[in-house]
Amino acid sequence: MHIPQPYLLFLGDVTDPLSAKTAKGILQWRPQLCTGQLRLSKETVSLGIPDLSLTEAKELGAKTLVVGTANAGGFIPQTWLATLQKAIELGFNIASGMHQRLISFPALTKAANAHGNQLYDVRHYDLPLKVGTGKPRKGKRLLTVGTDCSVGKMYTSLALEKEMNRQGIHSQFCATGQTGILVSGTGISVDAVVADFISGAAEAISPDFTDHDWDVIEGQGSLLNPSFAGVSLGLLHGSQPDALVLCHEIGRAHIRHLPHMEVPSIRVTLEANQIAARLTNPKATVIGICLNTSSIGEKDALVLCQQWEQQYRLPVTDPVRFGVSTIVDKLHSI
Amino acid sequence: MHIPQPYLLFLGDVTDPLSAKTAKGILQWRPQLCTGQLRLSKETVSLGIPDLSLTEAKELGAKTLVVGTANAGGFIPQTWLATLQKAIELGFNIASGMHQRLISFPALTKAANAHGNQLYDVRHYDLPLKVGTGKPRKGKRLLTVGTDCSVGKMYTSLALEKEMNRQGIHSQFCATGQTGILVSGTGISVDAVVADFISGAAEAISPDFTDHDWDVIEGQGSLLNPSFAGVSLGLLHGSQPDALVLCHEIGRAHIRHLPHMEVPSIRVTLEANQIAARLTNPKATVIGICLNTSSIGEKDALVLCQQWEQQYRLPVTDPVRFGVSTIVDKLHSI
Numbered sequence A, B: 001m002h003i004p005q006p007y008l009l010f011l012g013d014v015t016d017p018l019s020a021k022t023a024k025g026i027l028q029w030r031p032q033l034c035t036g037q038l039r040l041s042k043e044t045v046s047l048g049i050p051d052l053s054l055t056e057a058k059e060l061g062a063k064t065l066v067v068g069t070a071n072a073g074g075f076i077p078q079t080w081l082a083t084l085q086k087a088i089e090l091g092f093n094i095a096s097g098m099h100q101r102l103i104s105f106p107a108l109t110k111a112a113n114a115h116g117n118q119l120y121d122v123r124h125y126d127l128p129l130k131v132g133t134g135k136p137r138k139g140k141r142l143l144t145v146g147t148d149c150s151v152g153k154m155y156t157s158l159a160l161e162k163e164m165n166r167q168g169i170h171s172q173f174c175a176t177g178q179t180g181i182l183v184s185g186t187g188i189s190v191d192a193v194v195a196d197f198i199s200g201a202a203e204a205i206s207p208d209f210t211d212h213d214w215d216v217i218e219g220q221g222s223l224l225n226p227s228f229a230g231v232s233l234g235l236l237h238g239s240q241p242d243a244l245v246l247c248h249e250i251g252r253a254h255i256r257h258l259p260h261m262e263v264p265s266i267r268v269t270l271e272a273n274q275i276a277a278r279l280t281n282p283k284a285t286v287i288g289i290c291l292n293t294s295s296i297g298e299k300d301a302l303v304l305c306q307q308w309e310q311q312y313r314l315p316v317t318d319p320v321r322f323g324v325s326t327i328v329d330k331l332h333s334i
Helices: A017-029 A054-059 A077-089 A106-115 A153-166 A180-185 A195-205 A229-239 A266-277 A298-312 A325-331 B017-029 B054-059 B080-091 B106-113 B153-166 B179-184 B194-206 B229-239 B266-277 B297-314 B326-329
Strands: A009-012 A036-041 A064-067 A091-097 A119-121 A139-148 A172-176 A214-217 A243-249 A285-292 B007-012 B034-039 B064-067 B092-096 B119-121 B141-144 B171-174 B216-217 B243-249 B285-292
Touching: A009 A017, A009 A077, A017 A064, A017 A180, A036 A054, A036 A298, A054 A077, A054 A106, A054 B266, A064 A077, A064 B229, A064 B243, A077 A106, A106 A119, A139 A153, A139 A229, A139 A266, A139 B034, A153 A172, A153 A180, A153 A214, A153 A243, A153 A325, A172 A180, A195 A229, A195 B194, A229 A243, A229 B194, A243 A325, A266 A298, A285 A298, A285 A325, A298 B064, B007 B017, B007 B080, B017 B034, B017 B153, B017 B179, B054 B297, B064 B080, B080 B092, B080 B106, B080 B216, B092 B106, B106 B119, B106 B194, B141 B153, B141 B229, B141 B266, B153 B171, B153 B179, B153 B216, B153 B243, B153 B326, B171 B179, B194 B229, B194 B297, B216 B326, B243 B266, B243 B326, B266 B285, B266 B297, B285 B297, B285 B326
Parallel strands: A009 A036, A009 A064, A064 A091, A091 A119, A139 A214, A139 A243, A172 A214, A243 A285, B007 B034, B007 B064, B064 B092, B092 B119, B141 B216, B141 B243, B171 B216, B243 B285
Antiparallel strands: none
């Protein structure tokens, strides 16, 4: 799957800035792929890029309309369908990270077939996969892991890719979740594959390569999160990472959505991931820690990072506040 | 899902005894549910139970025709369809553990709808599931785990269920794979669910209970098998077992289908499972080891079990040769 680029970012009529997270992520990491935004009302959240009509975006070369919003149920509102259908008629492909599938709307499927365009439901995965084998593959791989879900693994992965390329280490981001897939235009939502194929999906996402230096694979969930650890372990085995970067949010009170589950310690998370990773790559090593320190002041965050660097003998940083160059420095020696 | 019982075991025209493994398993563990067998030719493997026509089985009360065979691709041969269709017309439900779905044959679906019967594709799972939570549930649970796939986890689980009930410990087998589901008439193929729902499936398979003593949950794969470890970890977390029984095959040269992967040691497997299980049940403990010793003589097997009992300070047995009473003895104190 390769979603044709560039994009027109569709924001529908969402007014909650958090609901536009996906579109914001795409714009932040791939501004060159975003021709503009399409909003259905003046009150709709704006990303601060040009408002374009479908026709204007088409003239600027946009190939795919990306549904860049999220809502609680993951439903595509009926009020958006006319716009989506018109986009298809004008030659756009549509890509969506919503739970409800574009292909579940017969009118959209019919229009896409009639006009030779594609509908990309990136949260789902229906294509055949092979079972993972754990066979060593060519190329070096870095995987982000975490103490929990939503602790900054995608952000960290994209920040690492950017900094590595800046330092002349040719790297490619490999997406494993819906926003990441929309950012990169390809990838597999590993949590959406049939359970038997988790590690096989990871192997397919980052196959043998010799044309660049590193694949940076977006992690999912946590080995210590009882809801999703199976996904995390399959992804870890299939990624066969040479390097792991551990992500953590400062101040998180408990595992996301599970008040009865403590967030695991850094030490426990680090060891669990390193031990499990060595099944398919005996050299796998945690090379740094990325923190989301947004709950504390910047000065305190800097002190904390320095303290933790002493404690864990690893580079520790907040990618948003302090960048990831200290971690990338470590990669030159791997 | 509850597959109506008793069964008529359908063997088609398979001549390789190994291909009839599923039917043999059902007959071995639930002989009282098997009215007889239906074979399409004289050369077909026999289970040593009465050959019955569809009509004869119906008269004996059989409610479901079970496709009790396996083949390489998991396909249902065209030559069986007439028999399956006739069965439906006579009022049978059909249950199958094959990869190819019964519901992929329009003629069978149509007939089942017309006659008000069900088609059970137990290797697949399409019903809605909830994400696992790791919340403690009522009741005690035992899970079988292993050094690899196909080391006797289902056999051990069913042997434990039988011996526990014999010793007055009221226990229920919980199936997580296709043969187990056909044996018990219910369950979920955990390796067939969407990856996000592995632990949720395990929680659904063995919910809160107070009406018996133990659930004995059939394990799948191995935490140390790079193809399927994600399934095993999700199942481990979702099962929140109080007791674990480790299964292993003596003489296995390498991980199944993966000549480049060593079979992990008992010690490593034991620790990996115990540590991971304690995320959702801090009391989780390995209470015994079940070996498949079929590659060595019975005398040697007995000596080996005794040596390993010293080495691991746990009951060690071959369930086929020596039963599982020494392990069940340990359960009285949990």
